[in-house]
Amino acid sequence: MGDRMQRAVREAGADSAVPEAFSFGSFRLHVGQRRLEKDGNPIQLGGRALDLLIALVERAGKVVGKNELLATVWRDVIVDEGSLRVQIAGLRKALGDGEAGARYLTTVSGQGYCFIGRLSHSHGQEQPPIGPTSEPSHNLPARPIRMIGRDQTVRDISAKLRSERFVTIVGPGGVGKTTVAVSAGHELLEEFAGAVRFLDFGALQDPALVANVVASTLGLLSQSGDPSDSLVNLLRHKRMLLILDCCEHVIETSAALAERLHAEAPQLHILATSRESLRVEGEHVHRLQPLSSPPDDASLTAVQALAFPAVQLFVERAATSGGRLAELSDADARLVGGICRRLDGIALAIELAASHASAGNIKDTVALLNDAFKFLGEEGQRAVLPRHQTLRATLDWSYKLLSEPERVVLRRVSVFAGTFTLEAARSVAGTDGADDGKVIAAVASLVAKSMLVASASGMSTRYRLLDTARAYALERLAVSTDADATARRHACYFLHLLQGIGNSSTTSPELNSFAAIADQFGNIRAALTWCFSERGDRATGIALAAAAMPFFLKLSVFAECQLWARRAIEQLETTNHGQKYDLDLHAALGLALLLTKGTTDDVHACLTRALRLAEEIGDVPSQLRLIERLHVFQMRTGNFTDALALARRGEAVASDHGDRIRLAHMRIALGVSWHLAGDTTLARSHVESALLQLPGSEGDVDDPLNYDYLSRARITLARILWLQGYPDQAIDTAQRAIADTMRIGHPVKLCMALLWAFSIFVWNSETENYEEYADRLILEASKHALGPYQTIGYGTKGVVLVAQGQVETGIALLRGALEVMHSHRYGSLADFRIALAQALATIGEEKEALDTIDLAIARVGHNKDLFCMPELLRAKAEVLLAASRPDLMQAERYLKESIDLARRQSALAMELVAATHLARLWLRQGRAAEARQLLAPTYVRFTEGFNSRALKAARELLDELSSQHPCSSTEARLAIRGSARSA
Template sequence: MNIMDARSRWSASQNVICFGPFRLSASARVLEKEGGPVQLGSRALDILIALVERPAEVVSKRELIARVWPDLVIDEGSLRFHILALRKALGQGRSSTRYVTNVSGRGYCFVAPISRVASSPALLSNSLAYSPVGLPPSPTRMVGRDETVQRISEELIARRFLTIVGPGGIGKTTVATAVSHSMLAAFDGAVHYVDFGPLGTPSLVPNMVASTVGLPGNFDDQLAALPAFLRDRRMLLVLDSCEHLIGTIAPLAERIFREAPEVHVLATSREPLQVEGEKVHRIQPLAVPPDDEPLTVARALTFPAVQLFVERAAADGTGFELNDADAPIVGRVCRKLDGIALALELAAGRVGAYGITGIASLLDGPCRLLWQGRRTASPRHQTLSAMLDSSYNLLPESERLIFRRLSVFVGAFSLEAAQFVAAGDILEREQIAEAIAGLVTKSLVAVETSHTGTLYRLLDTTRAYALAKTIDSGERNTIARRHAIYYREFLERIEITFLTCSKNDGAAERWRHVSNARAALEWSFSEQGDKELGTALAAASAPLFLELSL
C-alpha cells in the first residue's frame, strides 16, 4: 500500500488516534494533549498524519516530501526543520518517551504505541485558527518593565509594526512575550510567535513563518503566498531574535505589513529592521542607583536593577538577604553591569560562591564573561561571552576591528577621540565614523547626548569582552599608545581653554576625561608602556587633577 492509498483510507475513517497523552484527528486536522490543543504548523501536522498512518514502518524521506509538498521540488533541509518542530511539539527530548525516530539513510518512523477510539465531537469542533501559536509562557515576574510593556502595546496598536531593539541580554524577548500575552484578548487569541533564535538557515524563514500562521504547504513561492494568505486575517505576528537573519526577515516583514493591513507585527532584534512602516522602540537598561548618594536597603530596593539582583541571589538557596552594609556594594555591582538583566542574573547566581564583596571584585576581570546561567536558556544566553559572541560574529570585519579598538576607552569618548585612536595607519576617519554608526545601530556602542555634544560608550561588560579580543589580536599596546598620545595632546590643548574659563564653568565636561587620563597613565607606566610618554601625559593631566581636587 502506497502512502496516497493510506491517506485515502485514513480520511474516510472518523477514528481518533491516541498515543501517550495525545489524541489526533486527521479529518479535523486537530491534535490535542490532555484535552487542550497542541500548536503545530500545517506541514508538521501533515508529517505526523503520514507517519501515524503507518505506525512502526519506515516512511522514506521521498514519500514524506511528496506527501507534504506535492508537485514541488523541496530539499531535505525543509523536511528536517518540520520534523524538529514536530518533535518539539510532542515534547520529545524532554522525557524518555520517543515518538518519531530517524532511520539513517532510509527515513522516519513513528514508534510509539497507538490505539483508535471513536471520534469526539469536542475534538472535531476545536479550531486552532484563533489560538496563540508557539507563544512562550507568560513571564512569572518581570522587574521594572510594566510601563515598557504598556507603552509598546499602545504603540503596536497605533503603528502596527514595531521592533524592540537593544543589546543582548537586556530583556527584549521577555518584554515581547509579556506584550504578546497582554494582547491576546485584543486579537481574539490570534497571536502567532516565531522564535528565530535556533534557526540558522535564511531560506527556511518563510517556511517557519508559514508553518506558524497555518499556511497550507502547497505553494511554490511562500514569500509571495504569505501576504496573500494573511491579507484578510487579523492577528499579531511576533518575530523574535531577528538579528542573525535580518536580511531575509526584514523584506518579509515589510511585505506582510504593506499587503496584510490587519496583521500587526512585533519584532525583536539587536538592530532595527530598517524597512517601511517600522517603529523602533529601544529598550533601556534597568534603572541603577546613582553613585553620588548614600544607599540603604530601602533606597536600593527602589531601583529595578537591585530588585532583580536581590531576587535572583535569594532564589539560589543561600539565604541571601540585602542589608545596609551590602547595599552600596550591590549598587556598585548593578552600575558596573549597566542594568543589563542577563548580566545581573548571572552575577547574582554567583553570590553563594563568592559573596557580595567577591562579586564586586571579580567584575574587574574577564571571568564574569564565563559565568553560567540557566541550563534551559538558549546557548547564546548561557554566558555573557556566548551572548556577545553571537553579536560579534555577525559584524563585518571592518566593524570588528573598530569595536576591538574602542575597548581602550574607559567611559565616554568623542568621535574625534575614536577617529584618532582607532584609525591606526590603514583606516580613514570617515571609515571610523561609519563603523561607529554601525555599532550603535547594532546596540554594541551606546550614545550619550548632552548640551556639550554627542559622546559614545561601550557598556562595561561589552568593553571587557572587546578588550579580551584586542589582547588576543596582539593590538593592545599599539592602541593603548595611540590612546595615551591622544589624551596627552588633548589635555595640553584644552588646558588653554580651561584657563580662560571660571572655575565652575564646564566642570562636568572636564570630569568625563578623568577615567581615560588615568587609564592612559596606568598603561604608560606599566612594563609594556612608554614612560617618556607617561611623563608628558602626567604633566598635561596635572592641572585637570588639581582643579578637580584629585
C-alpha cells in the first residue's frame, strides 16, 4: 500500500458511541462487565489483552495505530512494541484467529491493527466466511527409509520446535543435518496438518533471492523487490513449519528473514540447518553431534562394535553397495571401528568409505584411507576445522577411486542446481549420443558409491548431489577444460525442454507440462545466470529467456519474468535474433508489468510492440492474446472507445482464422465493451453467444496465464442481468462464478473476479454480503503484493464501511484509493466516486460532494463508459437533495434524465431506483398521483428480486402512495395488472 493510502487509513475518524455488548462469531464481548464469552462460556483473558480487544472492537474497521494502543492499554507504563505484539499474539490465540477460516484481527504493516470481524449487537451468528484457498500438500523430500542413531535426536528437536518455535541444527558438512531436519518434518507432519514446507538453499547462488525462493515455494506471486512484507502477511495467521536447509552460504539474508518471520508470525515454527548458528533473536541452537564410534579396544567384538551408530551405518552401507561385507566379523570389528573414529563419525564420510570397502577387504580400505589422510597436516589445511579436513580428505579419496568416466559425469552433473533426471544427465554429462550408455552406467555407479542420491518423483527418478559433494564437484569442474561447454549443454538442455512443452514427441510424458517441471526452476535460473554472465552465451540466453517466459508466468514468478525479459531484450541488438524472440519477450514483460505495476506507459509500449511484431510475422495466436491484454489495458485506463475497437479487431482476426475459443474470448471482450458503453441488449447477446462456445471449464488454451474468461463472462452476464431487472439471477450467477474462481486457486484471477463482481453487490445494496469479498480481495492482494488490486480493495472496503454507517473511515479509504488509482491512470471509478459523494453529503461537505460527482460525470462522458451514467445522474440528484438548501428543481431534472437514459439502455434496475427517488420527491411535493403513475408501471415489470432492498423500497412507497389516496387504489391495481400482462 502506498504512502497516500497509508495516510488515508491513518486519517480515518473516530467512530460514534458503541453499545455495551458486541457479538462476533461464537463470541460475545460485554464491554461494561469486561467479560468475553464463547458459546456462553467465559474466556479467560488477561487485563491487557481484554483492553486491547475492547479498543479494537470499539473501532472496528479502523486501523488503530500502535502508539494509540500502547497509550490506551499501558497508560501509566512505558513499554515497547514487543509487549504489544505479545499481547496481540495471545489475543489471536484466545480467539482462534486464523483457524477454520475465522478472521478477526489484521495487521497493517508499519501502522497498527484492525478488527475486521462481522459485528452485531445481538446473538446472531456471522455468515459463513469465504473458504480459504486450499493449501498445497507438503513438499518434504521422502522420509529416510532407515536412519541410524538419530531417533532420539529427532524427538528432541521436534519437542524443542513445539515449545520454542525456532531451532537451528548446527554441525559440520556431511554430519546429517538435512536428514535429521527432513525426519523431524515428517515427525511433525500430522501435528501441523500437512503445513510443512521444505526450502533448500544449497543451490542458491544469490543471497538476495532468499525471500523470493521462500515466497515462490509458499505460492506467493513473486515480484520485483523484496517480498518479505508479503511473506509476513501470508504467514502472520498461519500455523506452519518452515524448514530452511543449507543456510550457511546465504546466512545473512536467511537469518534476517527467519528472525522477522519468527517475530511477526506467532504461529510459525522454523527449523533451519547451517554449519554455523544464525545468531538472531529467538533462535535455539541444537548442535548435531557426529555418530558415536567404539573406542580403540583390541578385544572389540562385532556385537560390541554394532552397538555404535557409526559402525551400524558403515556395515549397512557396505552391504547395500553390493560388496562382501554382509555381516561384520570379530576380526574386522576393530578395523571398522578405527575407520569410523578416523572419519570423526561424519555420516557422509562413513558412507563414502563403506561404498569403497565393498569392493575389497577392510584392510585395503584402511590402507587407502591412511594414504588419503596423511596430507591433512600439510600447510594449507591447518586453518581448516578437523572435521572439515576429514570430509575433504574423504571426498578427495573417493574421487580418486572413481573411474575416469565416473569423474567426468560427477563433475558435469554438479552444474545442476537441485534435482535432475537421467535424461538431463545424459544430455549434459555426455558429449554425443554414443556416450549415453557410459553416462547411465556412471550415474548408477555414483549412486552406489554415495556420491549421488536417487529418489522417486512421480513417474520418474530424480537425482541430486548432496550439498557438500556438489560444492566439491563444482570445484573440480571449474578447474577442468569443459566447464563452459558443460554450462552451455546445461542451458541448451533446458531450452529444448521448455520449447518442447506441449509437444509430446520432444519430451517424456511425465515432463510434458510446466507444472511437472516446476522443481527445475532453480536449474532454469542457473542456466540463465550463466548465459548472461561474462563467459556466457548471449544467443542461447535470449532463446532460453523467451522459452522460459510461459514457465515463469505459469508459476506466477513475475520478478523472474521481468528480470530475464529485460536482460534478454537488452541483448537483442547485439545478437542475430529472430523477431519471435522479440515478440515473446515484450509480450511477457508487458503482461507481468500490467499485473504488478498497473497501467503504465511501459506496459502499453511492450504490448503494442509485441502486437506489431505478431502481425509482421503472421503469428495469429499471439495477435489474439495481445489484443486481449491491450483490451484489458484500455478498459482499466478508461479508453473504452479504443477498447471496443480492439475487441472488434480481435473478433475479425479470430473469425478469419477459425479459432473458436479465441473467437468466444473476443466476443466476451465485445460484450464487456458494449456493456460499459450502455448497450445491455447487445452486450448480453455477445456474452451468451460466447458462453455457448466455451467449454464447461477452461484450460490454459495457449496462454499459461490466460484470463479466466469463463468467470469473466459469467460475471459480466450477472452485471447485465441485474441491470435488466433480474437481481436474484444476477447475485446467484456472480456468487457461483466467484466460487469457481476460488477453486482455480490463482490469486490474480480471484482478484479480477472479486473486483468485477463488486458493482453487482453495491447496486443491489448487498454490501453486507460483499464485505467478505472485500476483505478477501484485500487479503489476496496484500499477500501477493499486487499493488493495484490492493488499492482497489481498500476502495471497496471504503464503500462497504460507508454503507454500514462508518462514514468517516469509509471516506478516508475512498479518498486515498481514488488518489492512488488516479495516479495510476485508472478510468472513471464511478462506484467509488458515487459512494464518496454520498458520504460527503451526509456529513455536510456539500461542495466536495458535488465536485466529486461532477468529476465522475465528466470522466464518464469523456471515456464513454455510459452504462453508469444513470446512477451518476441519480447520485447527483441525491447530493442536491441532501444539501442544506436543497435544489428540488435541479434534482428533479437529473432524476428524469437518469430514468430516460436507463430506459434507453434497457437498464430496468437503474430505472426503478431513479423512479423511486423521483416518486419520493413528488410525494413530498404533494404530487402523489404522478408519483404512483411513474413508479407502478416500472415496478410491475419485475418478475423476481422482491426481497431486494430496491424492490422493497419501491413496494413500500407504492403502498404509502395507495394508502394516502384510497380512491385511486383500484385504478392503481388495475394499472399494475395491465402492466404485468404486457410484460
